Amino acid sequence: MKKEALWYKKLDDNSIHCLLCPHNCKIPEGKSGICKVRKNEKGVLYTLNYKKASSIAMDPIEKKPLYHFHRGKKILSIGTFGCNFRCDFCQNYEISQSDYYSSVVDIDKLINTCKKNPNCIGIAYTYNEPTIWYEFVLECSKKFKEAGLKNVLVTNGYINIPPLKELLPFIDAMNIDVKSMDEDFYKIICGGRPKPVMATLEEAVKFCHVEITSLIIPTQNDSEEDMTKLSKWLASLNPDIPLHLSRYYPRYHMDLPPTDPALLMKLKNIASKYLNHVYIGNVPGLI
Ligand code: SF4
Incomplete structure (x- = not known):
């Protein structure tokens, strides 16, 4: 379609x-x-991906991750294919760098699925990059809003401000990936730039609940300076913005070893000097 x-x-x-x-x-x-x-x-x-879904699942909201938005509830999670980044470490490259899809969705049926589950608060556009699924996400989020359900975007934040402004009135929460504050990291490893991501975040916090995820890759974006810069900037917007420091595992084109949990703890302590809510993700038993 x-x-x-x-x-x-x-x-x-x-x-x-x-x-x-x-x-x-x-x-x-x-x-x-x-x-x-x-x-x-x-x-x-x-x-080319309008209404095409590669994956649909009922997830705990904490899995997005969102820890300060309807904790304990479920959210219908849906993704398509494609991405406007080419991250060497992509953890979902099977869908982000392909044209695979498994079903064509009907928005009313998605709404019914949510309404049938009393613990479900709405829908999360996730798994791959939802901003390049824009036409579907805009249409679906309008209908979910009308039905009294929530809309969540899990995104790399790489969208121009005018289309973002058209979408934001329908969005209740976002988890935005801030991969680094470094131009070269974004350019060489992801195929993007950090400044537009920062602009998205600055706009989003005016409209909806926002949490941040940063995947920490050893030797690539793990310096104390980087973490200080990121957390100071987030604190200048609002020190209550939750920051999730996520553990990297080798995927796609990157074969560096997984991030040492001790490094994540060190960075968490640095970020916690400026931010009130810093979490570690992807490490069982650590938060
Ligand atoms: S500008 Fe962005 S969304 Fe548009 S075609 Fe290029 S990569 Fe895709």
């Missing part, structure tokens, strides 16, 4: 300027953007 995309401009030579994310792709006719899920067909931009 393909659908015309939102947020693009036609250019003179039948090419397209996509305005959805900070890559701002110029897409020639017959080609797709960096995310590979938005394609120029005869001068019209189509979204």
Whole structure:
């Protein structure tokens, strides 16, 4: 099922300027953007993953992770395929770097699934990057809001501000990945830039509940300076923003050994000088 995309401009030579994310792709006719899920067909931009789901599951809200938003409740979690980043360490590369999907979803049926489970508060757009599923997420979040249910985005935050502003009135909570504060880390390892992610976060905290996840990779983004910079900046927005320091495991193109839990504890102690809620994730028995 393909659908015309939102947020693009036609250019003179039948090419397209996509305005959805900070890559701002110029897409020639017959080609797709960096995310590979938005394609120029005869001068019209189509979204290729509209309503296509790669995974649907009822998860505990803490798994998103969100620790300060309806704790103890469940959330219907759904993802599609594609991503606008190419992280070497991607923990979900089977769906983020492919076009695999297992079902075409019906939004009313998703709402019914939530309503049938008294412990379920709504839906989380997660597993892969939801901002490049924009048309579906916007439509679905409007209907969930009307039905009195919550919408949660688990995102890399790489979206332009105008489309973000259109979506935010329907979003109740976000977990935003801040992978590092370092330009080179984002550029070389993820294929992006940190500043647009920071801008998303600054906008999001005005509208909804926000928690942050930072996957700590040994020797790549684990310096005390990096953690001090990140936590000081978050504290300048609000020292109550929860920060989740997540343990990395070797995946995709990265084969460094898993993060030492002692390193995570050290970084947690640094971040806790500035922030009131710092957690360790992906290490059984540690929080
Ligand atoms: S959403 Fe996709 S096509 Fe659009 S600018 Fe971003 S990477 Fe390019």
